[in-house]
Amino acid sequence: MLTIRLVEEKVAVIYHTDAVKSPVHLSIGQEAPSVAVCAALEKNDMVIGTYRGHALYLAREGDLDAMVAELYGKSEGCGRGKAGSMHLGDKSIGMPHTSAIVATGMPNAIGVAFAQKFKKENAITACFIGDGAVDEGAVSESMNFAGLKKLPLLIIVENNQFAIHSPISTRMPRPNFVERAAAFNVAGASVMDNDLDSMLSTSQAAIDHVRSGQGPFLLEIATYRWKEHVGPGDDWALGYRTKEDASPWFENDPLKLCGERIAADRRLALESKVKEQITRAFDRAEKGTFPDPAEMWDNVYA
């Protein structure tokens, strides 16, 4: 969680220099769901995420240097500088791709989970979506198929209450994700307390359910995005939410609370190690090389 927070804080600081070549959707404040779920997954499981994907990539132990280089558009990046922040992926960590198109992760995840079942692999697919994605028909259609075929699929709804600037109350008459899932024979649970331990234990139970062949599971995790929807800044002045609304989320910040549970000397040692890794990653990205224009259309399929 600390790595994610500090990398993104660094991105926010340097963003105005134009070193980062794509829009950034920061996960500051909502690092915990990715970390909790990934801690409970196995190495051979697959994860599919969204454009807000730095947290997932790092929680899945993706290479930090390759992620920062990717943000810089450099050929040392995990997508050789072509994917950018919104399309992070690395097959070696079981993360085929992320997408900027809301809800597309779900039909993709269905395909991956279907293949896992067909090949009788003891692996599952974890698909991360936002609450806004649930507004899209693709999510309902995918849940229907997953429930019908009893696919090994874990759907994680990171419920940060907003789709860009629209609160759930203006979008859904009955925003009960677990209830919706039940209509498709998809089991479900919600973690609403922003507590890392609750997220860990519920993720483990959900993953056990899916891995044991009982079918798909929807795990809703309440969380809060601290920064603007896209970009490095704050957006309290826009009026769609207030700093007062956010204050319980600041106070119950899982990173802060988790840090307080670690002995001071160990915590300092961890912090300095993480900061060193981050400084090195940004230095390397700075010195990296831009892809040769001749590579422009390599690995581009659409």
Ligand SMILES: Cc1ncc(C[n+]2csc(CCOP(=O)(O)OP(=O)(O)O)c2C)c(N)n1
């Ligand atoms: C199919 C599609 N429709 C609309 C958009 C524009 N859009 C980008 S992000 C977003 C909100 C998504 O909210 P949510 O799923 O809750 O994720 P969050 O941004 O909160 O992580 C929208 C509507 C898009 N990228 N793709």
